[in-house]
Amino acid sequence: MKNQYDTRELQDYADAIAKRVNEISQLDIDTKSIIDFNDTASGQHIKSTYRDRTYEIKITIDLVSLRQDSLMVTSHFVNHCHLYSPSEFSSIYTNKTEFVNLDKQHFEINFLSGIDFVVEQKLLVVDGNSEYHTFIYLK
Numbered sequence: 001m002k003n004q005y006d007t008r009e010l011q012d013y014a015d016a017i018a019k020r021v022n023e024i025s026q027l028d029i030d031t032k033s034i035i036d037f038n039d040t041a042s043g044q045h046i047k048s049t050y051r052d053r054t055y056e057i058k059i060t061i062d063l064v065s066l067r068q069d070s071l072m073v074t075s076h077f078v079n080h081c082h083l084y085s086p087s088e089f090s091s092i093y094t095n096k097t098e099f100v101n102l103d104k105q106h107f108e109i110n111f112l113s114g115i116d117f118v119v120e121q122k123l124l125v126v127d128g129n130s131e132y133h134t135f136i137y138l139k
Contacts, residue, residue: 010050010066011073017046017057017064018075024119025079025134032120034139037113048114059083059109059117059136066113081134083109086122093125111138 017035024033037048048054055068061081065074082099084106089098109117116139123132 007071007073010055010068010071011075013046013050013055014064014066014073014075018077021064021081021119021134021136022078024121025077025081027121028132030122032118034116034118036116036139038116046113050113054113057109057111057113057115060107061103077134079134081119081136083107083136085118085137086120086124086133086135089124092123095127099126109136109138115139 020033020035024031035046037046050066050068053068055066058065058067059081061077061083063074063076065072067073082103084102088102111117118135118137118139120135120137121132122135123130125131
């Protein structure tokens with residue numbers, strides 16, 4: 001039977017991803033960070049293998065989960081995220097309806113470890129109000 005120590009390293013990967021998303025999502029500045037699996041590049045690095053094999057990554061609006069075989073771990077985001085690039089908007093001016101429609105179309109991202117992704121904080125004007133929003137999308 002598996003115990004809590006079997007998932008500790010995998011949980012550390014999930015926590016590192018959530019920590020970076022949380023750091024970015026709390027900034028009031030346009031910025032982006034690449035979360036990658038290549039320790040020779042710049043950005044936040046996560047190991048691409050767990051027990052010498054890739055693992056599945058699933059990101060939803062409020063959490064990241066990592067899975068390999070029967071092991072699964074999760075870590076939560078402090079703010080909800082949009083799972084698409086802000087380039088989906090034709091300009092920085094948008095409305096809640098457009099957000100709702102895009103969020104319905106992009107409700108989760110599933111990929112294997114080793115595929116880099118972006119966390120971006122972007123200022124948009126939503127129904128006349130300036131707001132920062134966090135976006136997560138594949139590089």
